[in-house]
Amino acid sequence: MTIDAKGLLAIRSQILERNDVLSRAGTPQAATKPDFGNVMESAMQAVNTQQSRASQASAAYERGETTDIAAVMLQRQKASIGFEATMQVRNRLLTAYKDIMNMPV
Incomplete structure (x- = not known):
């Protein structure tokens, strides 16, 4: 199984998108902690x-x-x-x- 540059970039962009979604989802909870x-x-x-x-x-x-x-x-x-x-x-x-x-x- 070989990984080409396009596949690697696609995986990287998915990871970055998920990381961005998770960081945005965690921010309001941190702000609402009493x-x-x-x-x-x-x-x-x-x-x-x-x-x-x-x-x-x-x-x-x-x-x-x-x-x-x-x-x-x-x-x-x-x-x-x-x-x-x-x-x-x-x-x-x-x-x-x-x-x-x-x-x-």
Whole structure:
């Protein structure tokens, strides 16, 4: 089996086309990967928003603007669960950081 120049050039152009298609296909995925800091910041903002809603609901109940105690308690419980989850993530991150710092080099 012999490979002539035309066949070799055709194979080369196919490889280059496939490489170009693959590189274009990989670029958007790399751009859409979330940054850890951004994910943590958005999670903290969500917890803060929930805490604010719970505070507003409690204040509205205390002022007599609403009589739905179940909705107020539900908002407070959501805020509490979000805060506890945030604390658990923080504790796990600190533990991981300490473990990494204690690793021998």
